[in-house]
Amino acid sequence: MERVRDLSLLPKAHLHLHFTGSMRPSTLLDLADKHGVHLPEALTSGEPPKLRATDERGWFRFQRLYDAARSCLRTPEDIQRLVREAAEEDVRDGSGWLEIQVDPTSYAPLLGGLIPALEIILDAVDSASRETGLGMRVLVAANRMKHPLDARTLARLAVRYADRGIVGFGLSNDERRGMARDFDRAFAIAREGGLLAAPHGGELTGPSSVRDCLDDLHASRIGHGVRAAEDPRLLKRLADRGVTCEVCPASNVALGVYEKPEDVPLRTLYDAGVPMALGADDPLLFGSRLAAQYELAREHHGFTDAELAELARQSVRGSAAPVDVQDKLLGGIDAWLAD
Numbered sequence: 001m002e003r004v005r006d007l008s009l010l011p012k013a014h015l016h017l018h019f020t021g022s023m024r025p026s027t028l029l030d031l032a033d034k035h036g037v038h039l040p041e042a043l044t045s046g047e048p049p050k051l052r053a054t055d056e057r058g059w060f061r062f063q064r065l066y067d068a069a070r071s072c073l074r075t076p077e078d079i080q081r082l083v084r085e086a087a088e089e090d091v092r093d094g095s096g097w098l099e100i101q102v103d104p105t106s107y108a109p110l111l112g113g114l115i116p117a118l119e120i121i122l123d124a125v126d127s128a129s130r131e132t133g134l135g136m137r138v139l140v141a142a143n144r145m146k147h148p149l150d151a152r153t154l155a156r157l158a159v160r161y162a163d164r165g166i167v168g169f170g171l172s173n174d175e176r177r178g179m180a181r182d183f184d185r186a187f188a189i190a191r192e193g194g195l196l197a198a199p200h201g202g203e204l205t206g207p208s209s210v211r212d213c214l215d216d217l218h219a220s221r222i223g224h225g226v227r228a229a230e231d232p233r234l235l236k237r238l239a240d241r242g243v244t245c246e247v248c249p250a251s252n253v254a255l256g257v258y259e260k261p262e263d264v265p266l267r268t269l270y271d272a273g274v275p276m277a278l279g280a281d282d283p284l285l286f287g288s289r290l291a292a293q294y295e296l297a298r299e300h301h302g303f304t305d306a307e308l309a310e311l312a313r314q315s316v317r318g319s320a321a322p323v324d325v326q327d328k329l330l331g332g333i334d335a336w337l338a339d
């Protein structure tokens with residue numbers, strides 16, 4: 001009988017984790033207490049909230065909870081704590097590289113403006129990386145509910161701070177609002193500035209939203225992308241181009257994109273040769289972190305240890321980690337499998 005290897009020891013890269021969403025539930029309670037914020041009961045019960053984001057009301061409810069949690073991050077110390085704990089949790093789950101995603105606009109009002117907010121975040125990432133030994137970088141994500149001009153401003157800022165640890169540019173929030181191509185100029189600025197393009201697509205809407213990310217934003221990675229499974233030709237295109245999909249299975253189930261863990265089309269993407277990087281998305285709201293995504297692949301989709309190691313390799317190859325970091329992680333994955 002095959003021995004079960006510990007998935008928290010499998011080296012991997014974590015490419016889809018949102019800033020506030022990475023918070024420990026206990027830290028949220030601490031910070032709410034510290035700042036006198038009254039949290040909605042869904043965030044204080046100790047259980048992940050019941051969400052259903054497949055309709056706009058459900059998505060709005062999810063965003064409201066997210067905003068309530070975000071309103072507890074008010075000082076540079078809060079930001080430092082959040083980032084350090086996110087790094088600690090990732091290390092515990094076997095991550096050797098974390099790309100955390102943030103829209104600094106959301107934190108700007110309480111932290112003295114957009115540029116100070118971004119600098120506080122980048123400083124926090126730098127210290128957390130040094131303290132924990134985890135390689136960490138930042139994706140700046142624009143909000144598709146806002147004006148495309150705001151996205152351009154953010155893209156320019158992200159490029160300006162590229163040498164301070166920003167590696168990519170994203171686009172988040174409700175895919176049903178606005179068109180990807182409204183943000184094409186922002187993405188052109190980001191790409192020309194050397195950042196990788198990693199917009200969300202193919203989560204709340206179908207394959208066409210993934211195609212839009214490829215055609216209009218020249219995405220080299222897709223946040224989620226799972227709904228590409230509904231279109232074999234699109235799967236082939238993603239596989240041929242080596243576009244990594246940042247697949248977040250627990251998030252998909254929590255938000256009702258799929259009914260059950262076994263419905264997330266991990267096998268379909270894997271068998272089509274689409275590279276994947278499993279991610280936790282918003283552990284604060286969905287109740288599970290990085291290693292749990294690999295557990296889900298093992299438990300509900302029958303991924304063998306060799307296949308789980310291959311998923312981990314795909315996450316590393318899809319990352320913006322420097323070659324020496326990638327080589328070290330890939331070596332660690334081989335060692336995990338050989339053990």
Ligand SMILES: [Zn+2]
Nearest residue numbers: 018200223281
């Ligand atoms: Zn996301």
